Amino acid sequence: MELSKNYMPAATEERWNLHWRDKKYFNSKPDGRTPFTVVIPPPNVTGVLHMGHTLNETVQDILVRRARMSGFNACWVPGSDHASIATESKVVAMLKEKGINKNDLSREEFLKYAFEWKEKYGGIIYHQIDKLGCSVDWDRVTFTMDDHYYKAVIKVFVDLYNKGLIYRGARMINWDPAAKTALSDEEVEHKDIQGTLYHIKYRSTDKEDDYIVVATQRPETIMGDTAICVNPSDERYAHLKGKKVIVPLINREIPVIFDEYVDPAFGTGALKVTPAHDINDYNLGLKHNLPVIDTLNEDGTLSKAAQLYVGIDRFKARKLIVAELQEKGFLVREEEYSTRIGYSQRSGAVVEPRISTQWFVRMNELGEPALEAVLSGKVRIHPGERFLATYRYWLENVKDWCISRQLWWGQQIPAWYDEKGDFVVAENEEDAIRQYHEKFAREAVALKQDADVLDTWFSSWLWPSEVFHGISNPGNQEVRYYYPTSVLVTGQDIIFFWVARMVMAGMEYEKQIPFSDVYFTGMVRDKLGRKMSKQLGNSPDLLDLIDNYGADAVRFGIMISSPAGNDLLFDEGSLEQGKYFNNKIWNALKLVKGWEGKLDAKMQYDTFPLIWFQSRLWEVKIEVNGLMDQFRLSEALKTVYSLIWDDFCSWFLEWVKPGFEQGIHPEVYYKTIEFFEDLMQL
16 A cells, blocks of 8 residues: 555544444443543533643543553543533523523523533534544443433432531622622632722711711622721721711711721721621621621612612612712722722623522531542642642632522522422422421422522532442442542642542542542643633634644644643644654655565664664653653653654664665564554554
């Protein structure tokens, strides 16, 4: 067979992909071998894979193929995540483009559109994974809303509730006004911005010319003020003890209270207390028994309780209120101020602190075994020097996890309410009716299921177990064989969201760690230094890159520039380097194949090149294995690259190739073929 002038990746890769899938070479069944298990971090079905996924999948494939070649029963499970808030936002936007309002649909109608979205984009994602050449077991594809998975999530919720680890209560939470849902602390991204401090007069009820000046970033919330707070050691305000002041614009009297929480050096040393709109104010309100006035609606507009500018967006209302304060003589001055603002990672909206009744998981009890598992070395983190401290800090300071979301796409919370608000928690309606009768000693007239769904991560934390039906069918053969998994490859940005919680769930439900090693890849960033993501749309199309360069070149390019755990700026030039490398190997193959008709046992040959390269090959194999064991994959690739390009192609082949119209000794030829095959395995 005559080889083409240049390597043609499209035809070659497509042929091999079909061959692998048809022969099911990458499928795995429990047998007598030692398993090597990897579960893919399930991509969100919000769109298509970006370059961060490409890096992650490439690392996993390297580890899985190496294990398979080493005699392990390698099992790599693919799948996707329903990504409740992110996907629902996409579906709502898609419907809006069609002139359909979500609020005009029933839950069932909306879910039909959501599943159609999942089928479309889930299919694209799997096609991308396949085109990338990933050696996954396609018979094991799992989706976090599959029937068995859905039931497992509900089962865990009910179990944790019965153990007292899930509770329902009114607390200050993070609220996304765009998505109209609660968020966990980890779903809020804080950014440093230049804001404005507004200095506002609050007149005393005793004397019209006596007032206290308060500095605030949020004048739109003054209608929710229920006190002014100063430090008891601040002599400037000692005369206000037991006094009241008047809230500007609405003329409501509020007390002046004293608490050491206030920093006398910040602003004017006087703090307006708005318990409904700030966590610290909320805590002060609880301590001093202050009323709570919520001046914002769930969409971020001013509520009736605000009395002014009702129905107007909070930021527009801010401008109007500042103008009115200035007009009426309440605004003393404005000053620029550096501050940190929380944004929803999904919608990008500025997050509002809000008192809301939600469902929470008590994390301290679950967190202790997860912390011990890492500190004891049962779970090894790579690179440990960077991420072990982060993992430890989060678990040592963990807060209860808000798990309810005001959405339709996801696992619906299995709580059932009567018309009075009394509720029971059960896996299905039949159990709920039975429990209700037992708990309240009365017949349930009509029980209504909680409309909210669970946080996406409440399903994802079961992933290493439930892909093998470990929760829905405890102790089955597959989970006993494949669990715990061998290594988790994931991004450093979800160490809290996912990694720590998977360890918690594994220790709680399988009584052992979910994986032995965690390898954190760096972030793939664009030339502006921004993380590549579906939300920003700043990642090149993976399929286009594969069409232009070939999957191997893409994998090479992303790996060669990715030191363990470090971020990398994506440069398409590294893919060009991968393309040239493939052509270098192709040309070497053509050169060696050209020697087939030149075998001559009578030819003299020098044994030194054979001995030298054999030695280099052994040396590099040892070095590469050591680097791989340490998860220093980029360094391993650079070592192999140098061995092939420099030592094999530039030196060895030039050394042993036959002269013009001369033959080559069979020993040299067959040894060269052997070297070539060894290099391809590397």
